[in-house]
Amino acid sequence: MGAVPEAGTAPLVSTAVVPADAPALPQFVRWGRPVRRVLSIGLFFVIWHLLTKWDVDLYVRFQNIPAPWEVLEEAVALLAGRAFYVHILASLERIWLGFAIATVLGVMLGLLIGWFRFAEDTLFPPIELLRPIPAVAWVPLSIMLWPTERSSIVFITTLGAFFPIVLNTVHGVEAIDRQLVRAATSLGAGRAAIFREVVIPGALPSIVTGLSVGMGVSWICLISAEMISGQFGVGYFTWLAYGIVKYSQVVVGMLTIGILGMLSSALIRVIGARCMPWLPRRVKDEA
Amino acid sequence: MTNGGATGRIEINDLGIAFSRNGWTVEAVRRFTLMTTPGEFVALLGPSGCGKTTLLNAVAGFVTPTAGQVVVDGEVVAAPGADRGMVFQHHSLFPWKTVIGNVEFGLKMRGVSKVERTAQARDYLNLVGLAGFERAYPGELSGGMQQRVGIARVLVNRPRVMLMDEPFGALDAQTRLTMQELLLGVWREVRTTIIFVTHDIDEALFLSDRVAVMTARPGQIRDLVTVKLERPRAAAVIATPEFMALKARVLVQVREESAQALSGPRP
Ligand SMILES: Nc1ncnc2c1ncn2[C@@H]1O[C@H](COP(=O)(O)OP(=O)(O)OP(=O)(O)O)[C@@H](O)[C@H]1O
Ligand SMILES: [Mg+2]
Numbered sequence: 001m002g003a004v005p006e007a008g009t010a011p012l013v014s015t016a017v018v019p020a021d022a023p024a025l026p027q028f029v030r031w032g033r034p035v036r037r038v039l040s041i042g043l044f045f046v047i048w049h050l051l052t053k054w055d056v057d058l059y060v061r062f063q064n065i066p067a068p069w070e071v072l073e074e075a076v077a078l079l080a081g082r083a084f085y086v087h088i089l090a091s092l093e094r095i096w097l098g099f100a101i102a103t104v105l106g107v108m109l110g111l112l113i114g115w116f117r118f119a120e121d122t123l124f125p126p127i128e129l130l131r132p133i134p135a136v137a138w139v140p141l142s143i144m145l146w147p148t149e150r151s152s153i154v155f156i157t158t159l160g161a162f163f164p165i166v167l168n169t170v171h172g173v174e175a176i177d178r179q180l181v182r183a184a185t186s187l188g189a190g191r192a193a194i195f196r197e198v199v200i201p202g203a204l205p206s207i208v209t210g211l212s213v214g215m216g217v218s219w220i221c222l223i224s225a226e227m228i229s230g231q232f233g234v235g236y237f238t239w240l241a242y243g244i245v246k247y248s249q250v251v252v253g254m255l256t257i258g259i260l261g262m263l264s265s266a267l268i269r270v271i272g273a274r275c276m277p278w279l280p281r282r283v284k285d286e287a
Numbered sequence: 288m289t290n291g292g293a294t295g296r297i298e299i300n301d302l303g304i305a306f307s308r309n310g311w312t313v314e315a316v317r318r319f320t321l322m323t324t325p326g327e328f329v330a331l332l333g334p335s336g337c338g339k340t341t342l343l344n345a346v347a348g349f350v351t352p353t354a355g356q357v358v359v360d361g362e363v364v365a366a367p368g369a370d371r372g373m374v375f376q377h378h379s380l381f382p383w384k385t386v387i388g389n390v391e392f393g394l395k396m397r398g399v400s401k402v403e404r405t406a407q408a409r410d411y412l413n414l415v416g417l418a419g420f421e422r423a424y425p426g427e428l429s430g431g432m433q434q435r436v437g438i439a440r441v442l443v444n445r446p447r448v449m450l451m452d453e454p455f456g457a458l459d460a461q462t463r464l465t466m467q468e469l470l471l472g473v474w475r476e477v478r479t480t481i482i483f484v485t486h487d488i489d490e491a492l493f494l495s496d497r498v499a500v501m502t503a504r505p506g507q508i509r510d511l512v513t514v515k516l517e518r519p520r521a522a523a524v525i526a527t528p529e530f531m532a533l534k535a536r537v538l539v540q541v542r543e544e545s546a547q548a549l550s551g552p553r554p
Contacts, residue, residue, distance in 0.1 A: 183379045186347050187444065188369030188396035197392070201383040278383050278424040 066248040071255070074248035088256065090232035091222060094150070095264065098157025099218050106162045106214070107207055110169020115199050127166060135160040135221040139228050153225045153233070160221030161214035168213065172206025173199055205279065208272035215268050219261045234260070294360050295325040295447045295480030297346065303354030303505075304341050315341040317505035319355075326478040330491035332541060333501030334548035339484040342506065343450045346482065347373050359447055369393050372441030374451040379437060380425040386436050387412065387421035393444040411439040414473055431455075431462040435469070442477055451483045455490070464522060467493055471520065488537050489525055492516075498533075500540045503548035510540055 045068050050056075052067040066074075078084040109127075112119035135156050146152035176199060184198050226235025238253030273279070304316040315338040323329050331339050344350040346357050348367040357364040359371060372393075380389050387408050394404035412418055415435035425433055434454050441449050455463045467490060474481060485491050491498045492514055500510040512533060516524050524530050 177378065179375055179379045180381060182347075182349055182367070183373065183375065183381075184392070185367040186349075186369065186371060186373050187393040187440065189392075190396075193396055198381070201381070204383070276383070278426060280426060 064247060066251055070248045071251045074246075075252045075255075078249070078252055084237070087232055087234050087237040088260070091226065091234045091260070094154050094157055094233065095218060095222055095260075098154045098222070099161050099215060101154070102158045102161035102165055102214060102218065103211060105158075106165030106210065107169050110166045110207070110210075111173060111195075111199065111203065113166070114170040114173025114203065115195065124170075127163070131163045131167070135217070136224045136228070139225055142225075143229055149229065149231060153222065153230060156225040157218045157222045161218035164213040164217055165207070165210040168206045168210025169203055172203030172210075175206065176202040204276055208268070208276065211272070212265060212268050215264050216261065219257065219264070223257055293325060295323070295327070296360055297321070297323045297448060297480060297482070298358040299342075299346070299355070300358065301355035302342070302345060302352050302357065304338070304345060304350060305353045314505040316345070316352075317507055319507055321499060321508060321511075323480050323482070326480055327497070328474060328481045328483065328495045330495035330498045331482060331484045331501060332486070332488060332491045332498055332537065333506060334503050334541070334545040335486070336548060337501045337504045337544070338506030339501065340452055343373065343452050343482065343484060346448065347371050347450055369396065369444045370446050371448045371450060372444055372446040374434065374437045374441055374449065374454045376453045377430065377433070377457050380433055380440070382425050384425075385421065386417065386423050386425070386428070389425065389436055390439045390443055392440060397444075408439070408443055411443045412436075414442070414476060415439045416469060429462075430458050431466055434458070434466060438470070438473065442473070442479070445477075446479055448480045448482065451481060453484055453486065456486065463490070468522065470494065471518075475519065488534055488541060492530060492533050492537070493520060493522075493525060498537060500537055501544070503544045509544065510537070512537060 049068050051062045052065050054062075056062045109119075109123060113124050113127075114120075138156055138159055139152075142152040142155050146155055180198055180202065181194060184194050189197060222233070223235035223238075226233035227239040230236035234253055234256050238250055238257070241247070241249035241253060299319060299321045302316055302319040303314070305312050305314045307313075319338075319342065321329070331342065333339055341350060345352050346359070346364060348364050348371065364371070381392070384392070387405065390408040390411055391404045394407060399407070409418070409421070412421065415438055417432060417435055417439070420428070420432070425436065428436065437454070438449075455466050458466060471494060481495075483491070483494060492512075495514055498512040498514060499508050500512065501507065502509045514533060516527075516529060
């Protein structure tokens with residue numbers, strides 16, 4: 001039995017994770033990636049600079065658009081004060097709360113709906129009915145429903161994240177290979193163990209996809225809600241700046257939203273990868 | 288690890304299995320009868336679609352027969368259980384569990400302590416030649432290695448019966464031969480009853496004590512061939528006259544049944 005040929009030759013670490021030819025890649029390809037990324041951002045700012053410097057007017061007009069350095073000045077000024085942080089913290093608190101509630105509810109309901117026929121019949125129809133309504137359309141109702149501005153905006157944020165999370169969780173559960181369930185039962189797993197050991201981890205990749213999408217949508221909803229009905233928050237700040245003709249503040253607000261959104265998506269990705277060490281890393285064409 | 292010699296007696300009595308869907312009925316197995324002695328290695332050979340998988344599923348408890356019954360050590364099979372483990376053709380390891388996590392699974396279900404189950408799982412990984420791969424994920428293993436994990440995962444439960452559904456069907460010829468020898472080595476250690484489904488006549492004869500040749504659907508036993516080749520067997524037995532004679536006998540029947548399978552089920 002010792003003479004099993006493949007055991008010796010097969011690598012412990014998969015070939016999918018580390019391509020066999022990784023060390024052989026030429027220097028410039030490996031250093032090239034960060035350089036390319038920095039260049040790409042740099043190019044973006046250069047184009048922006050030129051468009052505003054020449055006040056380009058080609059149907060789209062750049063006369064009123066602040067230049068990058070104006071925006072930078074404004075950002076430095078805002079970051080030196082306190083008021084701007086109050087807005088950022090207000091937005092972060094709402095996102096965090098709304099997203100957390102949506103995650104708990106969405107994953108729980110998604111697992112139940114995906115696995116149990118009874119839950120599907122009783123819980124899914126209202127979700128299907130409400131899902132096509134954009135969260136922004138809920139703003140008036142939400143203001144009527146909830147006593148405070150904070151709670152109504154958290155509600156909108158929750159709604160935005162909830163639907164993608166539920167749907168992805170349901171699909172993840174439904175896509176679980178029946179063979180794995182059979183394998184588990186014939187290894188002695190009962191109903192609870194199957195749910196815990198097969199259904200939840202089996203749906204996890206799809207759940208994480210749902211969380212990523214949900215995070216994006218909840219930012220959209222948060223900012224829209226803040227613009228419509230807020231008195232705090234980055235969305236409110238941005239809309240207010242437009243109203244009082246402080247266009248560089250508008251752009252600072254926008255960039256802040258972009259950066260916060262990007263960071264929160266990255267956070268989900270990192271946590272997701274941590275929870276799913278079995279997934280191979282994505283493979284891309286390196287040419 | 289040796290079987291006391293008492294467990295693993297399977298009695299398949301007059302089994303009939305039919306699937307109905309939208310008023311259509313497909314009769315997969317009809318009046319199938321087979322008895323095994325404890326610790327026996329029986330191969331099931333038959334044309335595609337003759338009901339081999341269905342039969343294993345009935346022994347495992349995944350499908351309920353429409354007639355007859357399966358009795359294992361005096362108990363009528365009513366549901367899946369850890370005493371009847373299944374090794375599937377492919378992709379049935381839990382991708383999110385490491386190799387050792389997969390092998391430990393059955394013990395975890397029985398509430399065995401972490402330390403104890405790790406120790407036992409290691410023993411079985413050694414048995415199938417996978418020491419050192421405990422922390423790898425199934426997606427990082429070759430097809431042959433995955434099947435060995437699948438075998439260890441079943442055997443760690445010390446089942447009365449191990450059901451194997453074309454477990455080496457997706458492997459290349461060389462790996463397949465290695466796996467057959469490995470399986471015989473493992474079986475010599477654990478002595479559990481094995482029902483082994485295959486399309487490959489050489490594989491069936493090389494491995495088993497008896498080969499059940501099945502008819503085209505609905506599957507019945509057409510011939511039961513006792514393989515009296517001496518054990519332990521080496522790959523070279525394939526070239527002996529005894530082996531050739533058995534092969535000739537089985538081949539004719541399999542050919543006829545495959546032709547029958549193409550022309551549609553018997554009335
Ligand atoms: N769940 C099911 N519903 C309806 N028909 C089924 C089901 N499972 C199997 N069958 C039918 O029963 C017959 C036997 O199928 P089975 O999978 O047992 O064949 P098999 O001998 O394992 O074939 P193969 O060698 O190709 O794996 C086939 O005609 C198949 O279509
Ligand atoms: Mg089959």
